[in-house]
Amino acid sequence: MFLQLFIINKSGSLIFHQDLSPAAPRLSSNDSLRLGSTFHSLHAIAAQVAPIASSGIEKLETATYRLRCLQTLTGAKFVITAQPNTPELEVVLQGIYELYTDYVLKNPFYELEMPIRCELFTQHLEKLVERYNAASR
Amino acid sequence: MAAPGQRLHILDRKIAVPGSSYAYPTTRDTRVGIVSASSNAYAAAGGRTTEVSLSAFSFLLSEMVQHVQARVTSIDALERRLEEAGYAVGLRVLELQQFRDKSVGKRKTRLLQALQWVSADMWRALFGKTADSLERSTENADEYMIHELQPITNVFVSVPPDLGQLNCAAYIAGIIAGALDGACFPATVTAHTIELAGQEANITAAGGPRCKTVFLVKFSEEVMRREAQLA
Known part of the structure; x- marks a missing residue:
């Protein structure tokens, strides 16, 4: 089951955060903002300290959760967390990226790099996640 | 890191992201544009396509709305400006389709006849389908309503609460007004957002849009006078 979704813009601030299931840990909005920028910094550090050319953190596998990160060409990061053994994290991230390009970028009332408040995006995101959650059950 | 080709799907939906099962939100074809009965002949003759990508259209419209929004102070004025932009398109569509x-x-x-041409033939030429319904107002004889569940101007648009009743389909309202005016049926056309209720809500409950757009066509007095004479 998926837990949470974070979208981080290219300067490292959190522009979207959503709990994807009731099992997601409760975070205050300040906590999620902090978490978003911390991940952004760790991602940058990881890319620099790697002994080979690296694009940063792609996934984390732990005993209690999985994390997958998709960095787009424009520098935005889509980060999803899920319970261990949840399959298809990267496929879902691609789906979410597609929803973002449709319902956020083509929306005349969205300002780039600003927090995402697009009703249609949230609606379709919920539907997408529901479909994957139902399939993995 | 994303593969180099992946960014292209923002511009053209025909390039699908491998492994993605995301379905396009409507069953409608993802391309819009001038598709008339003779479009095949056109394509064969000149080798040019008469359809445009929905993404390209959406980006262009989005830029237009932003451009206008920066230059007006009220929602009403924004809609009027969009209608003006559509008006010129309407005139040309009428000419071209005729x-x-x-x-x-x-x-x-x-x-x-003129209204039916607009809601069926012109609609098909522009959007590849006919309008969902055409109704006459029960209150005023000079008012007609064209219903459209999901106008292509609204496919990707979420209107923020502070802009209230704004409907980007004002652009299409302008097209209708332009086409009718060109055909000598001057009318004021406005686009309104209506929440779906009852039966319609059930039909589209399975993930469809929650609102529909109603284009209110109010003909001018001279049209009604002429119509009375012709009857």
């Missing part, structure tokens, strides 16, 4: 559909022959002289 020219292409030679089978149609004579131009429309009666009010209902």
Whole structure:
């Protein structure tokens, strides 16, 4: 089951955060903002300290959760967390990226790099996640 | 890191992201544009396509709305400016379709014929489908309503709460007004957002849109006078 979704813009601030299931840990909005920028910094550090050319953190596998990160060409990061053994994290991230390009970028009332408040995006995101959650059950 | 080709799907939906099962939100074809009965002949003759990508259209419209929004102070003014932009398109669509559909022959002289042409033929040429319904107002004889569940101007648009009743389909309202005016049926056309209720809500409950757009067509007095004489 998926837990949470974070979208981080290219300067490292959190522009979207959503709990994807009731099992997601409760975070205050300040906590999620902090978490978003911390991940952004760790991602940058990881890319620099790697002994080979690296694009940063792609996934984390732990005993209690999985994390997958998709960095787009424009520098935005889509980060999803899920319970261990949840399959298809990267496929879902691609789906979410597609929803973002449709319902956020083509929306005349969205300002780039600003927090995402697009009703249609949230609606379709919920539907997408529901479909994957139902399939993995 | 994303593969180099992946960014292209923002511009053209035909390039699918491998492994993605995301379905396009409507069953409608993802391309919009001038598709008339003779478009095949056109394509064969000149080798040019008469359809445009929905993404390209959406980006262009989005830029237009932002451009206008920066220059107006009220929601009303924003809608008027979008209508003005559509008006010129309407005039041209009328001309072009009349020219292409030679089978149609004579131009429309009666009010209902003109409205039906707009909600069926013009709609098909522009959006690849007919309007969802055409109704006459029960209160005023000079008012008609064209219903559209999901106008292509609204496919990707979420209107923020502070802009209230704004409907980007004002652009399409302008197209309708332009086409009708060009055919000598001057009318004011406005786009309104209506929440779906009852039966319609059930039909589209399975993930469809929650609102529909109603284009209110109010004909000017001279049209109604002429229509009375012709009857």
